[in-house]
Amino acid sequence: EADIYQTPRYLVIGTGKKITLECSQTMGHDKMYWYQQDPGMELHLIHYSYGVNSTEKGDLSSESTVSRIRTEHFPLTLESARPSHTSQYLCASSPGLAVGYQETQYFGPGTRLLVL
Amino acid sequence: GENVEQHPSTLSVQEGDSAVIKCTYSDSASNYFPWYKQELGKGPQLIIDIRSNVGEKKDQRIAVTLNKTAKHFSLHITETQPEDSAVYFCAASREQIQGAQKLVFGQGTRLTINP
Numbered sequence: 308e309a310d311i312y313q314t315p316r317y318l319v320i321g322t323g324k325k326i327t328l329e330c331s332q333t334m335g336h337d338k339m340y341w342y343q344q345d346p347g348m349e350l351h352l353i354h355y356s357y358g359v360n361s362t363e364k365g366d367l368s369s370e371s372t373v374s375r376i377r378t379e380h381f382p383l384t385l386e387s388a389r390p391s392h393t394s395q396y397l398c399a400s401s402p403g404l405a406v407g408y409q410e411t412q413y414f415g416p417g418t419r420l421l422v423l
Numbered sequence: 424g425e426n427v428e429q430h431p432s433t434l435s436v437q438e439g440d441s442a443v444i445k446c447t448y449s450d451s452a453s454n455y456f457p458w459y460k461q462e463l464g465k466g467p468q469l470i471i472d473i474r475s476n477v478g479e480k481k482d483q484r485i486a487v488t489l490n491k492t493a494k495h496f497s498l499h500i501t502e503t504q505p506e507d508s509a510v511y512f513c514a515a516s517r518e519q520i521q522g523a524q525k526l527v528f529g530q531g532t533r534l535t536i537n538p
Contacts (some may be wrong), residue, residue, distance in 0.1 A: 311466075338523045348510060348531035350467070357521040366424065366525065397466050403522035411457070412526060414466030 310334055313398050313415040320388055321423050328383045328418045330398035337403035339381040340412060343367060344395040356381060357403070388422045395419045425450040427515050429529025437537050442503055444532045446513035447495040453515040455524070456496050458487060461510045461531075470511075471498070500534075508536045 311332040320326055330339070341354040342365075352365030356375040370392070371385050381400075385392055399412040426449040436442050448456075454475035459467035473480045473487045473496065480487050484503075489496040500507055513529040 340523075348512075348533075350512065350526075350528040352525055352527075355523050355525070357523050361521075363523075366527070399466075401524065410524075411469050411472065412524070414459075414468065416464070416466045 311398060311400055311413055311415040313396075313418050315418060316416060317419050317421075319421045319423065322387075322389055324388050326385050326388055326420070328396055328398075328420070330381045330383070330415060331379050332381075332400045332413075332415075333379060334400065334402070334413075335378060336400035336413075337378065338401045339375065340399040340401075341365070341371075341373060341381070341383050342397040342399065343369065344397055344417070350397065354383065388420075390422045393420060393422050425453055425515055425517065425527040427513060427527050427529040429513050429532060431532060432530060433533045433535070435535045435537060436503055438503055438505060440503055442498075442500045442507070442534055442536075444498045444511055444513070444534070445495060446497070446515075446529050447493075448515040448527075449494065450515070450517055451491075451494060453517040455516045456487070456489060457514050457516075457526070458498050459512045459514065459528075461512065463509075467512060503536045505536050505538055508534060510534070 314329045337358045342350045344350045351367035353369040354373040397417045398415040401410045401412045429446045457472035460470045461467040486499040514526040516524045
């Protein structure tokens with residue numbers, strides 16, 4: 308069982324508000340990821356990080372931003388929330404110990420965001 | 424880029440019967456294929472994975488097969504139980520940029536086990 312946490316679990320907020328979704332892991336994993344999951348169920352990678360001070364955009368364009376100041380923490384921020392941002396956001400991490408060997412990604416429970 | 428197709432989108436089987444979910448991928452360079460199970464209100468959890476140098480892998484009631492030539496892989500669950508009811512996702516990955524990986528997921532299969 309992976310120790311990866313996301314807060315809040317549910318968030319209802321009005322249009323135009325700034326929000327930050329928190330993600331923390333206690334496993335010392337170097338690699339962290341954010342996925343967006345719509346009601347149609349498919350997951351899409353929106354951001355990832357190799358390690359501290361690195362952030363990269365994923366395959367799905369997103370208006371959100373991320374930061375990686377500490378190994379264990381990978382928050383996602385929306386400067387001005389809109390109804391189109393309504394979705395579930397899932398955070399994941401992987402050890403990243405071995406170059407050339409793909410490792411398991413462990414997922415958090417997700418944050419379900421509703422923008423009114 | 425990679426594209427993963429998953430079928431069926433819903434699957435209903437009687438308890439004790441087998442369930443099979445199939446995925447195809449487009450990028451022949453993909454070499455890692457995990458399967459995740461997602462229960463209601465939870466994040467996806469890895470149940471089994473396979474790498475391109477292996478054709479089949481088993482873990483108790485769960486097995487995965489990979490056909491690199493045809494670019495498809497399948498999840499097999501035998502002796503299904505009610506607790507197997509969930510949404511299952513396949514994924515494929517080839518990139519490992521500085522140790523990170525970019526998983527591309529299938530559309531998901533909602534599996535229901537009928538008692």
